[in-house]
Amino acid sequence: MENFPIPAPGFNGASRRTEVDNVFNWFRQGWAIFIVNPGAWIAMMVILIVIYLGLALVPWIGPLAxxxxxxxLAAGMLLACERAARQEEFAITDLFAGFQHHTGSLVMLGVLYMLGxxxxxxxxxxxxxxxVAGGLLIGNPIGAGVALGGVFLAGLLWMLLSLPIVMAIWFAPALVVFNRLQPVDALxxxxxxxxxxxxxxxxYGLISLVLCFFAALPLGLGFLVLGPVLAGSVYASYRDIFIGA
Incomplete structure (x- = not known):
C-alpha cells in the first residue's frame, strides 16, 4: 500500500528545446551575476588563471590534471552563480566548493573527461x-603537402571528436551539483x-568567440570579466533548458 504523500519522482535529466533569442538573455543574466560582486569574481578568475597556467607548465601531467x-572548479563557479542569482553572500573560497560537495561524482566526471x-x-x-612520416619519406614538395595534409586532418579530427565530449561535459557539473545525477547520467x-x-x-558559441576576441585585446585582461559572465551564462542556460532545475 502506498504511503501518502507519495514522494515526487527524482529528476531524470529531462531537458527542453529553447529559443535562439534566449541566448542574449543568458548573457544578460551572466552580466547581472557578475556585477553583484565584481571584486570577488575577478579574484576567482585570477586564481583560476594561475591554476591553469601552473598546470600548463607541467609536461604531460599538467594538461591531464x-x-x-x-x-x-566549474561546480564551484556554478554554486557561486547560484548564490549571486539568489542575492546571497558568496566568497572567493566558493571557487573550491566542489571539493566539499559531491566531490566523488565531480572527480569521476573529471576522470571521464580526461580519458575522453x-x-x-x-x-x-x-x-x-x-x-609527417609520409611526407618525409616522399622527400619533395609533394611530401610537404602530404605532411601539411596530415596536420590539417589531425586538427579536423580533433575538433570533430572533441565536440561530443564538450557537449557531454557542458552541463554535467551543474546536473551533479544541483540535481544529484550520477556522473554517467549527467554526461x-x-x-x-x-x-x-x-x-x-x-x-552561443559564435557570440562567445567574438567576446573572447575583444577580451583578448587588452593583454587578455578582458577575460577577468568575461570569464565570470560566461560562467553566469552557463548557469542561466542550465536553468532555462533543464526541467526541474
Whole structure:
C-alpha cells in the first residue's frame, strides 16, 4: 500500500528545446551575476588563471590534471552563480566548493573527461605522425603537402571528436551539483540537451568567440570579466533548458 504523500519522482535529466533569442538573455543574466560582486569574481578568475597556467607548465601531467580538475572548479563557479542569482553572500573560497560537495561524482566526471580528451589527443597525434612520416619519406614538395595534409586532418579530427565530449561535459557539473545525477547520467543528459539545442548553442558559441576576441585585446585582461559572465551564462542556460532545475 502506498504511503501518502507519495514522494515526487527524482529528476531524470529531462531537458527542453529553447529559443535562439534566449541566448542574449543568458548573457544578460551572466552580466547581472557578475556585477553583484565584481571584486570577488575577478579574484576567482585570477586564481583560476594561475591554476591553469601552473598546470600548463607541467609536461604531460599538467594538461591531464587540468581536465581532471575542470568539473570540480566549474561546480564551484556554478554554486557561486547560484548564490549571486539568489542575492546571497558568496566568497572567493566558493571557487573550491566542489571539493566539499559531491566531490566523488565531480572527480569521476573529471576522470571521464580526461580519458575522453586523452583518446582524442592520441588519435590526432597518430594522424599528425602518419602525415609527417609520409611526407618525409616522399622527400619533395609533394611530401610537404602530404605532411601539411596530415596536420590539417589531425586538427579536423580533433575538433570533430572533441565536440561530443564538450557537449557531454557542458552541463554535467551543474546536473551533479544541483540535481544529484550520477556522473554517467549527467554526461548523457548534458549531451542530449546540447544536441536538442544545436542551433542555439551554435549562436552561443559564435557570440562567445567574438567576446573572447575583444577580451583578448587588452593583454587578455578582458577575460577577468568575461570569464565570470560566461560562467553566469552557463548557469542561466542550465536553468532555462533543464526541467526541474
Amino acid at each position: 587540468s581536465h581532471l580538475l575542470t568539473p570540480v 580528451m586523452l583518446v582524442v589527443f592520441v588519435l590526432a597525434f597518430v594522424f599528425v605522425g602518419g602525415g 548523457k543528459a548534458s549531451f542530449h540537451a546540447c544536441l536538442k539545442n544545436t542551433l542555439v548553442f551554435l549562436v
